[in-house]
Amino acid sequence: MAAVIEIEGLRKTFRGLRGGARVALDGFDMAVEAGQIHGFLGPNGSGKTTTLRTLLGLVRADDGRMSILGQPAPESLPAVVGRVGAIVESPQFFGNFTGRRTLRLLAKAGGVPPERVETVLTQVGLRDRGNERVKGYSLGMRQRLAVASALLKQPELLILDEPANGLDPAGIREMRDLMRELAAAGITVLVSSHILAEIQLICDHVTIISRGRRVATGPVAAVLSGFDKGEFRVRVADLDRAAGVLTTAGLPVTKHEDHLVVADVGDPAWISEQLGQRGMWVAELTPLTPDLESVFLKLTAAAPEKLTGTAPEAAVPRQVDEAVQSGQIDLGEQR
Ligand SMILES: Nc1ncnc2c1ncn2[C@@H]1O[C@H](COP(=O)(O)OP(=O)(O)OP(=O)(O)O)[C@@H](O)[C@H]1O
DSSP states (O other): OOEEEEEEEEEEEEEOTTSOEEEEEEEEEEEEETTOEEEEEOOTTSSHHHHHHHHTTSSOOSEEEEEETTEEETTTHHHHGGGEEEEOSOOOOOTTSBHHHHHHHHHHHTTOOTHHHHHHHHHTTOGGGTTSBGGGSOHHHHHHHHHHHHHTTOOSEEEEESTTTTOOHHHHHHHHHHHHHHHHTTOEEEEEESOHHHHHHHOSEEEEEETTEEEEEEEHHHHHHTTOOOOEEEEOSOHHHHHHHHHHTTOOEEEOSSOEEEOSOSOHHHHHHHHHHTTOOOSEEEEOOOOHHHHHHHHHHHHHHHOOSOSSBTTBOOSHHHHHHTTSSOGGGGO
């Protein structure tokens, strides 16, 4: 599949007026392929906005290679900018203008046929509210108006920085549905966020960044499955006896107040059988599948500190996940 965004070894250090330096990007890699809804996740200050701003030519990188829609960025951005919609800064709209008038003006300024305005208003679900003044819009409606403005040009790629930030649950749900509809219409979507549960629901792929480095990337399910230890929560009346049976059978067991957590479970039916044969009836047997939240916290909290000397160098793993794969970092102990 064609890469819509490719970033390799991106570096950016911000230098303060008093000589201080802040490394925002430390040799960061990312690839987004056509058709993906790609989540770009990281804690506050991890480098997401700097990455997106650099990609769009708003910040100059110190080093690294980037391309958008197959063209080198930022040099060839003018050639592809008409195919990219981006909301990286919160757009400011005139409160006294209606949503429809705002979009008509933007369409005119951008040489977009005026008919597109009705199409994008419908796409973002604002058609019926288009004649209301923007100052009366909720934050969610303003965000959708911003997306509508980015859609005017019929982009192939939509880049959204924290689109769900500050929205209430209903607004987040609307934004999520909108992104899904856009992806179904064939638009590749890159969405940055620190709202993990949302990314898990919306996105099919994810790249996780921490302290300017990639710590994980891939299909969401694959990133999660790397952390799946085959754990089950087991509830029985006699916890000590059940723990003894399972431990003797070679399974790692952790005892909690009212349940056991058993790891390395291949077939859960085996647990029921073993305990049932001994007169212990299993009241609960639940798989403990990892969610993105716990994976994210583990990856971003500990891994980067352990990675030293991985500045871009030929044949040296630069990204934290590469270092994990090559055995430089053992995340197992973090789990
Ligand atoms: N213009 C700037 N001048 C100085 N430092 C900056 C500038 N922009 C970003 N930084 C610093 O670079 C680092 C990365 O910031 P960035 O905004 O890219 O992170 P982020 O992941 O987008 O965070 P958030 O989720 O809070 O928006 C932070 O330490 C930030 O303070």
